Amino acid sequence: MKIFVYHTPELTPTDEAPECAIAVDVLRATSTMATVLAAGGEAVQVFSDLDLLMEVSEKWPAEKRLRAGERGGGKVDGFELGNSPLDCTAELVEGRRLFISTTNGTRALQRIQDAPIVLAAALINRASVVQFLLEKQPKTVWIVGSGWEGSFSLEDTVCAGAIAHSIWQQTNSSLEELAGNDEVASAIALYSQWQNDLLGLFHQASHGKRLLRLQCLEDLKYCSQTDILDVLAIQHEPGVL
Ligand code: 3SL
Numbered sequence: 001m002k003i004f005v006y007h008t009p010e011l012t013p014t015d016e017a018p019e020c021a022i023a024v025d026v027l028r029a030t031s032t033m034a035t036v037l038a039a040g041g042e043a044v045q046v047f048s049d050l051d052l053l054m055e056v057s058e059k060w061p062a063e064k065r066l067r068a069g070e071r072g073g074g075k076v077d078g079f080e081l082g083n084s085p086l087d088c089t090a091e092l093v094e095g096r097r098l099f100i101s102t103t104n105g106t107r108a109l110q111r112i113q114d115a116p117i118v119l120a121a122a123l124i125n126r127a128s129v130v131q132f133l134l135e136k137q138p139k140t141v142w143i144v145g146s147g148w149e150g151s152f153s154l155e156d157t158v159c160a161g162a163i164a165h166s167i168w169q170q171t172n173s174s175l176e177e178l179a180g181n182d183e184v185a186s187a188i189a190l191y192s193q194w195q196n197d198l199l200g201l202f203h204q205a206s207h208g209k210r211l212l213r214l215q216c217l218e219d220l221k222y223c224s225q226t227d228i229l230d231v232l233a234i235q236h237e238p239g240v241l
Helices: 029-038 050-058 105-112 123-136 154-170 182-194 198-204 206-213 217-223
Strands: 002-006 020-024 043-046 065-071 097-101 117-121 140-145
Touching: 002 154, 002 182, 020 105, 020 123, 020 154, 029 043, 029 097, 029 105, 029 117, 029 123, 043 105, 050 065, 050 097, 105 117, 105 140, 117 123, 123 154, 123 217, 140 154, 154 182, 154 198, 154 206, 182 198, 198 206, 198 217, 206 217
Parallel strands: 002 140, 020 117, 020 140, 043 097, 065 097
Antiparallel strands: none
16 A cells, blocks of 8 residues: 555646545544534535535435535525534534535545545544555555645644554554655654644644634644544545535
8 A cells, every 4th residue: 555645635646546535634524524424424525615505405305405605714694514523413513414614624535536445534543544544555655735725734633644644553664665745754643743632733723723713722632632523424425424
């Protein structure tokens, strides 16, 4: 298995595709998606366009759907939910499809949606993603951070490092064998440095600071936990996990 880390969707090559592509938006889209699926949500359907989300979800039975819209960290008017994983209780989401559009995370998923295997990963479901990769053994894996509007984000890169680090530890491969690009070693180094204080790292991150200004400390705490959900967020059809 060769792992490639890309800090943003824009940095992924346009002329090649991996066997498995993984979108990461720890704060907070992929954490929310994993939470919804773990809580019994029927599926998660992602959109970059809010109007299209409305149009498609209108055709779904009202009692079987939930609409989540986030822009700039806040909830979009007219949507039931923003993008807080803490709102996604089993009581609310069980048996319902989440139609979701967020600033960066859904865009990252759409960028990779044509790969044969597409996953959404966060720290909270890292172990499930690693277990899947170890069993499936895809030849090439891209881990794609969502970043923030085209820029690097610490929280997505540390999650990429957490995944790569775990695979590296659980296989006999050398880092040279495993790493497809230099970003892999740097993501592992970031994770190794901060693995015991991921919440502390989030406080250094620009999007972490943005969410703290929006009074989302509890979200940061929740998203900074590792391996707490046994759930694989895997794409079943383009845009649907
Ligand atoms: O950018 C995104 O996709 C969101 O996850 C951002 S936020 O955490 O909901 O503000």
